[in-house]
Amino acid sequence: MIKVTNLSHYYNKDLALKDINLEIKKAQFVSIIGESGSGKSTLLSVLSTLLKPSSGEVVYEDTNYKNIKNIDNFRRENIGFIFQFHYLINYLSVKENINLANEKASKEEIFELLRLLGIENLIDKYPNEISGGQRQRVAIARAMINNPKVIFADEPTGNLDSKNSLNVFELFSTLAKKGTTIIVATHDKNLALKTDITYEVKDGKLI
Numbered sequence: 001m002i003k004v005t006n007l008s009h010y011y012n013k014d015l016a017l018k019d020i021n022l023e024i025k026k027a028q029f030v031s032i033i034g035e036s037g038s039g040k041s042t043l044l045s046v047l048s049t050l051l052k053p054s055s056g057e058v059v060y061e062d063t064n065y066k067n068i069k070n071i072d073n074f075r076r077e078n079i080g081f082i083f084q085f086h087y088l089i090n091y092l093s094v095k096e097n098i099n100l101a102n103e104k105a106s107k108e109e110i111f112e113l114l115r116l117l118g119i120e121n122l123i124d125k126y127p128n129e130i131s132g133g134q135r136q137r138v139a140i141a142r143a144m145i146n147n148p149k150v151i152f153a154d155e156p157t158g159n160l161d162s163k164n165s166l167n168v169f170e171l172f173s174t175l176a177k178k179g180t181t182i183i184v185a186t187h188d189k190n191l192a193l194k195t196d197i198t199y200e201v202k203d204g205k206l207i
């Protein structure tokens with residue numbers, strides 16, 4: 001599903017990723033672990049098209065990153081993003097926040113998605129009326145509304161307690177079993193044990 005060959009990335013002249021090779025299969029639940037500053041976010045950003053690789057190849061199914069003509073369309077059609085901070089808009093309801101990612105999604109579709117995540121009763125609530133774990137579930141729903149082939153999550157549980165963190169990882173596991181590829185960067189080695197495969201980054205290299 002995603003094949004990375006001889007990938008390196010520089011910030012100006014500073015090497016952040018060095019000669020990375022990896023292949024991620026469809027419906028795999030993948031974790032990327034490593035110490036602070038090791039390069040996890042950089043790797044996730046390059047894999048998810050947010051950063052252009054300095055050298056090497058990133059290929060999605062049959063599409064080489066270099067040949068993508070309209071990156072916005074490519075992201076909208078293929079990729080969902082989840083971050084440590086949920087970035088929900090406080091003056092929009094849960095439904096309206098999800099509609100930001102897909103204005104055509106009907107209330108019924110959004111309700112169904114929220115039902116899968118166990119929070120359908122929150123559809124008309126506002127972000128400041130729900131808990132941190134519930135907000136992160138809304139952010140997951142927003143990432144899923146376009147039915148992406150792959151979801152990238154950068155420290156998605158960084159703000160959650162251990163119970164909610166585990167819930168999020170269990171949810172990802174369910175999504176992966178239904179066919180979505182999930183790639184998560186995390187500090188938490190115990191959570192990484194819940195994934196199908198873990199890659200460790202150290203000083204910009206995969207070890």
Ligand SMILES: Nc1ncnc2c1ncn2[C@@H]1O[C@H](COP(=O)(O)OP(=O)(O)OP(=O)(O)O)[C@@H](O)[C@H]1O
Binds near residue numbers: 011012039040041042
């Ligand atoms: N925008 C940037 N400009 C310059 N250097 C950067 C930039 N982003 C990251 N770096 C550097 O690249 C290296 C890898 O950073 P990255 O954010 O990928 O690490 P990380 O493993 O995700 O860390 P953390 O767990 O603390 O988020 C670090 O040395 C960092 O200082």
